[in-house]
Amino acid sequence: MDHFLYRNGILHAEDVPVTQIAEVVGTPFYCYSTATLTRHFRLFDEALEGMDHLVCYAMKANSNQAVLRLMAGLGAGVDVVSGGEYARAIAAGFPGERIVFSGVGKTREEMRAALTGGIRQFNLESEPEMLALNAVALSLGKVAPVTIRVNPDVDARTHEKISTGKSENKFGIPIARAREVFAEAAALPGLEVVGIDVHIGSQLTDLDPFALAYRRVAELTRVLRDDGHDIRRLDLGGGLGIPYERSNSAPPLPVEYGAMVRQVLGDLDCEIEIEPGRLIAGNAGILVSEVIYLKSGEGRDFLILDAAMNDLIRPAMYGAYHDIMPVIEPAAGAEQAAYDIVGPVCESGDTFAKQRLMPQVAPGDLVAFRSAGAYGAVMASEYNSRPLIPEVLVQGDQFAVIRARPTFDEMINRDTIPEWL
Numbered sequence: 016m017d018h019f020l021y022r023n024g025i026l027h028a029e030d031v032p033v034t035q036i037a038e039v040v041g042t043p044f045y046c047y048s049t050a051t052l053t054r055h056f057r058l059f060d061e062a063l064e065g066m067d068h069l070v071c072y073a074m075k076a077n078s079n080q081a082v083l084r085l086m087a088g089l090g091a092g093v094d095v096v097s098g099g100e101y102a103r104a105i106a107a108g109f110p111g112e113r114i115v116f117s118g119v120g121k122t123r124e125e126m127r128a129a130l131t132g133g134i135r136q137f138n139l140e141s142e143p144e145m146l147a148l149n150a151v152a153l154s155l156g157k158v159a160p161v162t163i164r165v166n167p168d169v170d171a172r173t174h175e176k177i178s179t180g181k182s183e184n185k186f187g188i189p190i191a192r193a194r195e196v197f198a199e200a201a202a203l204p205g206l207e208v209v210g211i212d213v214h215i216g217s218q219l220t221d222l223d224p225f226a227l228a229y230r231r232v233a234e235l236t237r238v239l240r241d242d243g244h245d246i247r248r249l250d251l252g253g254g255l256g257i258p259y260e261r262s263n264s265a266p267p268l269p270v271e272y273g274a275m276v277r278q279v280l281g282d283l284d285c286e287i288e289i290e291p292g293r294l295i296a297g298n299a300g301i302l303v304s305e306v307i308y309l310k311s312g313e314g315r316d317f318l319i320l321d322a323a324m325n326d327l328i329r330p331a332m333y334g335a336y337h338d339i340m341p342v343i344e345p346a347a348g349a350e351q352a353a354y355d356i357v358g359p360v361c362e363s364g365d366t367f368a369k370q371r372l373m374p375q376v377a378p379g380d381l382v383a384f385r386s387a388g389a390y391g392a393v394m395a396s397e398y399n400s401r402p403l404i405p406e407v408l409v410q411g412d413q414f415a416v417i418r419a420r421p422t423f424d425e426m427i428n429r430d431t432i433p434e435w436l
């Protein structure tokens with residue numbers, strides 16, 4: 016469920032007509048719903064009720080400061096994967112003890128910043144990284160709390176670019192080597208091993224791969240405890256999928272995910288961390304765009320929008336599907352048409368949908384891409400010198416621009432010309 020519904024014939028974001036936002040900020044723009052973001056966080060939090068847990072929002076899905084401030088205020092933790100994300104977390108008000116640092120290539124600078132500013136734990140992914148963190152921690156006179164990410168060699172059955180738990184992926188250490196690597200970590204005085212981390216991929220639409228991976232983690236917990244490690248925290252990663260196609264069968268709900276976690280890991284007396292990103296932000300956002308032209312081609316009609324692949328790259332990058340709906344509600348039984356829906360960028364890949372059946376629209380009409388709140392704005396670029404598009408946050412009947420559209424001059428003046436030119 017989200018808060019983007021037709022009311023009085025106009026798509027609303029909560030209580031605000033999307034047309035009203037478009038008049039103020041111009042198109043294209045991203046629009047997020049506070050109520051939906053809040054609801055999704057709470058669904059996870061409630062799904063783990065009764066277990067000691069922390070829901071750490073994976074900010075790479077949507078790292079706007081306003082979204083982060085909202086999450087921090089709800090009591091969420093946060094999962095960061097770079098020094099920039101760590102700085103965002105601190106700026107948004109997350110206390111260090113609620114910040115988890117993931118990522119396969121943390122630099123010494125990033126480690127230093129997090130150890131100095133405060134950190135719940137580092138999720139380590141390799142032995143070289145382990146040695147680097149040990150050295151950095153010792154140089155600061157600190158002990159770094161760590162989990163080690165294991166690769167459970169599970170097929171997440173998702174898109175290959177977002178599958179991370181197979182042995183051929185770059186992530187984590189092979190679970191078969193876990194005992195050896197945990198022993199090495201325990202021997203390093205700058206590290207304190209607190210638990211195990213696993214993350215097998217994104218947009219999973221089935222609980223089985225999670226359950227399989229978590230069973231391997233449960234087994235490993237027992238083995239490592241027998242080896243003398245104080246395993247007290249399990250970071251289970253993110254990855255629960257969302258329904259991009261409303262007509263398709265729905266992925267499992269957070270409550271079902273939570274029940275599975277309790278069943279597989281509930282008797283281990285561990286603190287549970289999860290790192291959902293997409294499920295919190297995805298359906299809490301839309302991308303609104305205007306139809307510029309309707310161009311009739313050989314046997315197909317092209318709907319040319321003012322949004323492009325630089326604004327929302329998921330269709331070009333992952334072949335992702337987004338529902339696209341007119342902002343003005345079509346009359347009941349209105350005629351449908353099949354469109355190739357494209358942006359103006361000079362690449363054939365700048366195609367959002369091919370032969371998409373949708374209610375007829377005309378130049379000047381607004382359309383909304385649903386499920387665009389995660390991996391949308393954060394992956395945008397200014398390719399073709401199209402300035403980053405604004406982001407808007409709605410709460411009830413109010414809305415605010417939470418990132419303004421740069422002017423052409425602001426975009427241009429980020430470059431500098433050397434004096435010899």
Ligand SMILES: *Cc1c(COP(=O)(O)O)cnc(C)c1O
Binds near residue numbers: 117
């Ligand atoms: C990307 C990522 C997440 C979030 O994944 P979602 O599919 O957005 O829930 C969580 N943890 C790690 C380590 C990640 O890389």
